[in-house]
Amino acid sequence: MNAALMALVLAPGALQAPPPVFQAAVERVELEVWVSRHGRPVSGLTAANFEVRDNGVVQEVTLVGGREDPARPVLVLDVSGSVRGRRLEQLKSAAGTLLDGLVPGDQAALVTFSQRLNVLSNFAAPQRVRQRLNAASAGGATSFYDALYLGFALATSRKEPSTLVVFTDADDNLSWLGAQELLRVAEEATPAVHVVTVGTPTPFLERLAQRTGGSLFTADWKHLERSFRRVLENLRHRIRLQYEPRNVAPGGWHSLRVKLRNAKGDVRARPGYFRRPGR
Secondary structure, X not given: OOHHHHHHHEOOOOOOOOOOOOOOOOOOEEXXXXXXXXXXXXXXXXXXXXXXXXOOEEEXXXXXXXXXXXXXXXXXXXXXXXXXXXXXXXXXXXXXXXXXXXXXXXOEEEEEEOOXXXXXXEEEOHHHHHHHHHOOOOOOOOXXXXXXXXXXXXHOOOOOXXXXXXXXXXXXXXXXOOHHHHHHHHHHOOOOEEEEEEOOOOHHHHHHHHHHOOOEEEEOHHHHHHHHHXXXXXXXXXXXXXXXXXXXXXXXXXXXXXXXXXXXXXXXEOOEEEEOXXX
């Protein structure tokens, strides 16, 4: 997104952030992984339990973090006209449940969107972000893709790993950016995206969660809180792996495959990443 576009879509005082970048310099790739069995997280895994193939080539991985790491969710929440009234209060309560579940040392950021984008809070203590969330109002059109880009930019603005938590109940009808542009951004940016939506998810939301190794939760308005609690569980049980790419070209599309060794469970991770030549 160029500077002129950022100036037009961001509210006064919003963060002017650089384009999001996947953490895949020549010397390392960072990858978030979730492992579950019968719907429950699997604990006690080490780096030796994972086989990671980058473009088919087995890589030597190290475990650099996981559930003990501070959580740093970036909430990107739809406050367009369809979320007015009681629905807005239900969204505040549900997203507030996630913030209330964070612990000392965790931080969160908050972006809301309608026809405008608002960074209501850069990374701060969850209680402060909850206060900003409680003051949010709703109304207007839906600039979801632009807001998602801003969320990626916030999440990659610091070295510490972050995760996007996205809520929307409608298709985009205003953004400057398009679905394909945002999917490419998702392939070039490190954060996983956990999506919560009401009703039938769009193909874009399904691809967004799948391409980033995130999750997709659908709910009705009465049970929205349950979905945000499941997102919180995802934040608490992530595993962070790192490796130095060996015997693979640095640029272009990198297909990733993560398997378990000497352990049982279902593995969720991004299927690959795109890296521009020379980066």
